[in-house]
Amino acid sequence: MNRYIPENAETRNFPSAAIVAYCYDTGRGAAFLAYKGRQSKPKQHAAFSTVxxxxxxxxxxVEQHESMEAWKRERKEAQHGLEVGDIVCSVWGYEQTNVTFFEVVRVPSGRSATLRELEAERVEDAPHSMAGTATPKPGQYAQGAKDQTRRATGLHKLSGLKSWHGDAQKWNGKPCRVTWYG
Known part of the structure; x- marks a missing residue:
């Protein structure tokens, strides 16, 4: 690690924030140089008129980075609370709203779940309206669907997959709104 450390600097470690600060006197006032983790570029370098x-x-x-580290720990240790047979959905899209449903087929741990894409029934609101609702067909898997294991990001939430956008969350049992064109 190639870090600049001022001469005669007092080292202050803050492990809960992953911060190491070097406090020193500039001749014009008090200053500190703070590094985060193993970074060689300072997180903050500032001088002040008073200690x-x-x-x-x-x-x-330090307080700001302690809260960020706590958030990282919570996210890493998040439990999803899902069981085999639960249905999760991912709502995504830009100019149209899409929804993809998945069934939990295996629960390797409280922090991950294996999903398989389900077929969905789409019902149009009115002819040529290009809007409607979608509901999953439990047990009817999409053609060519492969099992995909995802990490938990919170209660009843799983991280996004490479083949679809956004996180997946437990389906509430109500039809989901969808839109399309073309």
Missing amino acids: EGRDRALASL
């Missing part, structure tokens, strides 16, 4: 001002700014930086 108290420097310490307040450093405390604020």
